[in-house]
Amino acid sequence: MPKIPKQITDMAARKARPGDTPYTLASGRGLFLVILPSGDKQWRVRFQTPEGKRGNRVIGVYPDMGVADAHKAAEALHQQVRMGERPEGLYDRQRAAKASQTEAEVAAQQAAEEARKYSFAVISDAWLEDRKPGWAPATYDKNVFIVRGRLQPVLGQADVRTLASKDVVPVLIRLAHDAPSVAIKARQCLNGIVEYCIVRGIRGDDQVLRLQRVLPRYRGGHIPAVTKVQGVGPLMQAVMAHEGRIVRGGLLLAAYTACRPGIIASARWAEMDLDRAEWFIPASKMKTRVEHVVSLPRQAVVMLREMQQYRGGEYVFPGVGKRGNPHLHRDALSKALRDMGFKGQHATHGFRAMLRTVARERMKVDIDVLEAQLAHAKADDVQAAYDRAKFEDERRKVMQVWADFLHEQAEYANVVQIKQA
Structure with a gap:
């Protein structure tokens, strides 16, 4: 006597994974579940008419039709066959419903x-x-x-x-x-x-x-930014004293390089060459769609080597908080500045304006060198086509002077604070 298959469970139907070819799971009484390569799961029923003619019909789709309902539908189809009626499957019902629709x-x-x-x-x-x-x-x-x-x-x-x-x-x-x-x-x-x-x-x-x-x-x-020399020291003093190492590192890199916040937050170790003190930013991350080489001053290299102790993945600044981000979110940098009391005075993007203004007015840095460091697009297509100067040597010198200046201003702010105390 042939062994009657047991009724499959809902868990077995749910866990069935598609393969390269269709396969079936039997559930007894001619009912079986077909698992297609596409991932679709169809309920089919095999039947035999009183005249001995064999056939099968699709009666439903899992999980829209559960195991128990599939067995009920299979029994109803068998009853149709026993009564000599034409067995009706899912597609028969769909065609009938469509045919009954009015224009x-x-x-x-x-x-x-x-x-x-x-x-x-x-x-x-x-x-x-x-x-x-x-x-x-x-x-x-x-x-x-x-x-x-x-x-x-x-x-x-x-x-x-x-x-x-x-x-x-x-x-x-x-x-x-x-x-x-x-x-x-x-x-x-x-x-x-x-x-x-x-x-x-x-x-x-x-x-x-x-x-x-x-x-x-x-x-x-404009985006709030400290652009007066008197404000640079207190700002850098607050950044350097921030308790969060990862956020502090992100803010310092923004100050040292004047790169956009999104690029800072998503910096990858693969982009960093600490021996050459250079950061190679791919074109896909740049607003101008042109790759950008950033010179890293000594202070930035020191900070990045310290960050390597947190290296657990591809990003320089791993995600913090409960969001589950793979890297530091740019909003975390802005929030840190707000929490330090710089709301409405300075934003992460403001480090770009700070370099553009203070370095130009205080240090008399050539405007073309600053524009190259900020990776601003050329004024028009003609200028972009003919003026491809990147001023890499000049920028290397300028950004080291800039980093030294930031630290000098922070130290000066400390001295003033001590005297006032």
């Missing part, structure tokens, strides 16, 4: 599918991926934050083919109330998404959004 229902379903295809959520994601190759990683992350974090939750279901100014203006105004700079960036994203639709024929050439004057007047300011 209006079919049209409504097609319209819903089209609306989803052209929904703001789908099209804005496509725009992000289209623009990603031309953006620096930090720029891409910023746009993802705006589009997916601020616009999609409100406009995600909107049809971009008919999206009008009146639909997005209230969204922008609400954003402007809480964060004016975010609203300005959101407006840029919306205009970019609409342009993406126009050039692809999703919208007509005249279907632009008119958002130029919809935001309340916002008097923007």
Whole structure:
């Protein structure tokens, strides 16, 4: 007497992994679960008619149909066969349901599918991926934050083919109330998404959004930065006294090199050549999309060698806190400055302005050397094509003088503080 297979458990069905070819798990009474290479899992039932004709039907898909329901459906199919009826499977039911739809229902379903295809959520994601190759990683992350974090939750279901100014203006105004700079960036994203639709024929050439004057007047300011010599000492004194070694190291590297916060936070050991005192930043991380070589002053090399004791991965500054980031988050640097009392006075990005201003006014450093250190893009394509000077030797000397200056100012601030005490 053949052995009757035991009913498979839900755990066995759930843990079944796809292979290179389909395979089955028997569950008794002609029911078995087919695991396809795609990962899909189908319930099938083998049957034999009273006339001896054999066949099988798909009756459901796991996990939409659980083990118990699959056995009930299998028994119902066997009963159909015993009664001489044509056994009905999943695809039979789907075809019957589709055939029973009215023309209006079919049209409504097609319209819903089209609306989803052209929904703001789908099209804005496509725009992000289209623009990603031309953006620096930090720029891409910023746009993802705006589009997916601020616009999609409100406009995600909107049809971009008919999206009008009146639909997005209230969204922008609400954003402007809480964060004016975010609203300005959101407006840029919306205009970019609409342009993406126009050039692809999703919208007509005249279907632009008119958002130029919809935001309340916002008097923007520069990123806060210490640009007076008198403020450099107290700032560096506070940074050097910060208790967190990793955050302190990130802030010091920002001060020594004037690189952008995102590049500082994501610095990799593979980019560092401490013997040559150079940091090779790949083009993929640069806003200009051009690789950048940064000279490391002696103080930076010393700090980086100290950081090697925390080396547990590829990043110079490993993640801190509970976020689980692989490397230090740029916001941790900004938060540290705020906590030290520099809110509204100096941000991490402000080290760039500090170098640009103080080194120019106090040390009379050539402006071209400073621009090369800051890796600013050339003014126009012609200048970029012909002026490729990087001033590496000059920058090496200037950045060492700059690091010495920062330490001198910190020591001077200590002396003043002691005298005042």
